[in-house]
Amino acid sequence: MSEFIIETKNLTKKFGATRVVNHVDLKVKKGEIYGFLGPNGAGKTTTIRMLLGLARPSKGSIHMFGKDIRKEKLAILRKVGSLVEYPSYYGHLTARENLEAVRVLLDVPKSRIDEVLSIVRLTKDAKRPVKGFSLGMKQRLGIATALLGNPELLILDEPTNGLDPSGILEMRELIKSMPKEHGITIVVSSHLLSEVDQMATQVGIITKGRIIFQDSIQKLREQASSSIKLTVNDVEAAWKTLLSNGYTTDLVQNNIYIDRGTDDQVAAIVKSLVEHDFSIYRVEEQKKSLEEIFLELTGKEGGLL
Amino acid sequence: MIALFKSEFYKLRKSSIWLLIFVSPLLSFFIGLLEFNEVPQFEGMQWVTTMGMMAIGHAILFLPLLTGVFASFVCRYEHAGGGWKQLLTLPVHRGNVYVVKMLLVALLIGLTQLLFVMALLVIGWIKGFPADIPWNVIGSSIAGGWLACMPLLALQLFVSVAWSSFAAPLAINVIFTIPNMLIVNSERFGPYYPWAQPFLLMMPDSSESFGALNASAETLFIVIIGSFAVFFLAGLLYFQRKEI
Ligand SMILES: Nc1ncnc2c1ncn2[C@@H]1O[C@H](COP(=O)(O)OP(=O)(O)OP(=O)(O)O)[C@@H](O)[C@H]1O
Ligand SMILES: [Mg+2]
Numbered sequence: 001m002s003e004f005i006i007e008t009k010n011l012t013k014k015f016g017a018t019r020v021v022n023h024v025d026l027k028v029k030k031g032e033i034y035g036f037l038g039p040n041g042a043g044k045t046t047t048i049r050m051l052l053g054l055a056r057p058s059k060g061s062i063h064m065f066g067k068d069i070r071k072e073k074l075a076i077l078r079k080v081g082s083l084v085e086y087p088s089y090y091g092h093l094t095a096r097e098n099l100e101a102v103r104v105l106l107d108v109p110k111s112r113i114d115e116v117l118s119i120v121r122l123t124k125d126a127k128r129p130v131k132g133f134s135l136g137m138k139q140r141l142g143i144a145t146a147l148l149g150n151p152e153l154l155i156l157d158e159p160t161n162g163l164d165p166s167g168i169l170e171m172r173e174l175i176k177s178m179p180k181e182h183g184i185t186i187v188v189s190s191h192l193l194s195e196v197d198q199m200a201t202q203v204g205i206i207t208k209g210r211i212i213f214q215d216s217i218q219k220l221r222e223q224a225s226s227s228i229k230l231t232v233n234d235v236e237a238a239w240k241t242l243l244s245n246g247y248t249t250d251l252v253q254n255n256i257y258i259d260r261g262t263d264d265q266v267a268a269i270v271k272s273l274v275e276h277d278f279s280i281y282r283v284e285e286q287k288k289s290l291e292e293i294f295l296e297l298t299g300k301e302g303g304l305l
Numbered sequence: 306m307i308a309l310f311k312s313e314f315y316k317l318r319k320s321s322i323w324l325l326i327f328v329s330p331l332l333s334f335f336i337g338l339l340e341f342n343e344v345p346q347f348e349g350m351q352w353v354t355t356m357g358m359m360a361i362g363h364a365i366l367f368l369p370l371l372t373g374v375f376a377s378f379v380c381r382y383e384h385a386g387g388g389w390k391q392l393l394t395l396p397v398h399r400g401n402v403y404v405v406k407m408l409l410v411a412l413l414i415g416l417t418q419l420l421f422v423m424a425l426l427v428i429g430w431i432k433g434f435p436a437d438i439p440w441n442v443i444g445s446s447i448a449g450g451w452l453a454c455m456p457l458l459a460l461q462l463f464v465s466v467a468w469s470s471f472a473a474p475l476a477i478n479v480i481f482t483i484p485n486m487l488i489v490n491s492e493r494f495g496p497y498y499p500w501a502q503p504f505l506l507m508m509p510d511s512s513e514s515f516g517a518l519n520a521s522a523e524t525l526f527i528v529i530i531g532s533f534a535v536f537f538l539a540g541l542l543y544f545q546r547k548e549i
Binding site: 049052053054055056074075077078080082084085086087088089090091092093097100101102104105106107130145149 | 308309311312315316319320382385386387388390391393394395396397398546548549
């Protein structure tokens with residue numbers, strides 16, 4: 001068995017001729033909070049629908065808990081709780097009745113309903129018909145339903161959609177507490193980097209159906225940190241000199257950039273410039289924000305931040 | 306499968322749609338009651354004649370309409386709140402979901418038929434019909450009416466699952482039910498028209514003679530079972546492949 005809770009290979013979904021999900025290789029390890037990040041229309045929901053067996057892949061494979069979804073879908077779904085796009089509910093039933101209709105299918109004890117209701121703090125409103133719920137309450141009921149079967153994996157598609165700031169905070173704390181308290185693995189999609197940044201341990205960034213980054217949040221932050229900007233008198237000559245001395249730097253808008261250089265590298269580059277009689281006006285550290293990295297990675301059109 | 310049935314039954318019970326099972330038996334009851342003076346000549350045949358009178362409105366109009374309404378309804382609460390998405394990400398077989406929904410509607414129609422019999426019995430009791438109730442005729446009429454609803458049910462469930470609108474499948478059902486009055490008279494088309502079949506199987510032989518009633522029971526059974534199988538398998542296959 002592989003070490004991954006979710007592992008997809010070349011996962012592809014075509015609608016007509018367009019590949020909405022394009023050769024995606026997701027890798028989600030146990031106990032992680034995997035932030036699935038991408039601008040609107042990137043293919044997050046489509047990917048998640050395939051993970052849950054709601055849509056069929058055009059190509060590629062999905063393994064969850066080491067099982068092939070084509071062969072053991074029910075065994076997989078038994079261990080998964082999910083919330084896709086907007087919450088699902090039966091309007092004519094109360095919150096408790098909604099949970100009961102699902103509980104029967106999951107074969108968990110009745111007491112579990114009270115547990116999940118209190119986790120999402122809906123105990124007080126449990127006897128009201130759900131059609132009178134606010135979006136935030138429906139969203140919380142959706143989370144309660146997802147938790148009902150004691151899942152090992154939670155897949156949440158934009159769970160903070162429609163929540164107010166305190167609701168968002170609450171949801172975030174709830175999500176963060178799950179892996180610690182229950183050993184649950186979580187995949188949470190979002191189009192907001194800041195949100196993913198605040199809860200995820202792993203990040204997958206998807207845009208136009210392709211995964212363009214998949215690693216730990218630290219790795220993403222590292223990309224965000226330090227590049228050193230040098231302002232010198234004759235930029236082009238300086239850049240060429242550095243190159244001929246074996247230092248690869250970037251020349252952008254009359255400045256030289258050293259990406260992710262160690263202190264020693266920076267010192268060596270400066271020394272080399274001085275030795276070749278360039279005047280160095282400034283040596284500055286440039287911090288790229290995560291936002292800038294995200295925009296850089298996803299292309300400017302993905303700019304919904 | 307049993308758990309699914311429990312869950313579906315629970316959702317349905319908490320809605321009020323099942324109250325509709327009372328409508329047609331109640332109306333039929335009054336029709337049967339009012340028809341008091343018209344059939345003195347059928348001495349000894351009161352049970353069957355009265356049932357024939359009651360069955361006209363019930364089987365031509367209400368059974369097809371109710372079948373459509375119930376089929377739409379068991380899909381409606383799934384379409385409305387994103388229920389399909391939730392239900393089908395639970396550990397359930399899609400095929401079972403489909404079959405259970407169908408069983409549930411069949412059950413509702415069956416209850417309607419039982420209430421219809423009860424209405425008839427009450428009328429007979431009020432009017433003092435002969436004590437030897439012709440259970441054979443009544444039983445086969447009730448069961449036949451129920452059975453004949455199955456192709457229509459399979460068809461309507463297919464349409465309701467495919468169409469996320471509640472009104473559209475219903476509108477279709479109404480449109481196809483309206484010409485029923487004419488079609489039951491047609492020996493050629495009647496037996497093949499799913500909306501007419503409940504009436505054809507429910508009418509006791511001895512009462513009014515409609516054109517299509519002359520079609521042999523054998524033909525009718527073959528048509529009904531055949532078309533049910535076709536509609537059911539088509540719907541099932543569609544539902545299993547449907548992307549949510
Ligand atoms: N059933 C469908 N038929 C055709 N195109 C579709 C279908 N479903 C999704 N798409 C297209 O696939 C693309 C990706 O959609 P998807 O819902 O996966 O994006 P997303 O990443 O979830 O976006 P958002 O952040 O807005 O939720 C979109 O361009 C959408 O128009
Ligand atoms: Mg989405």
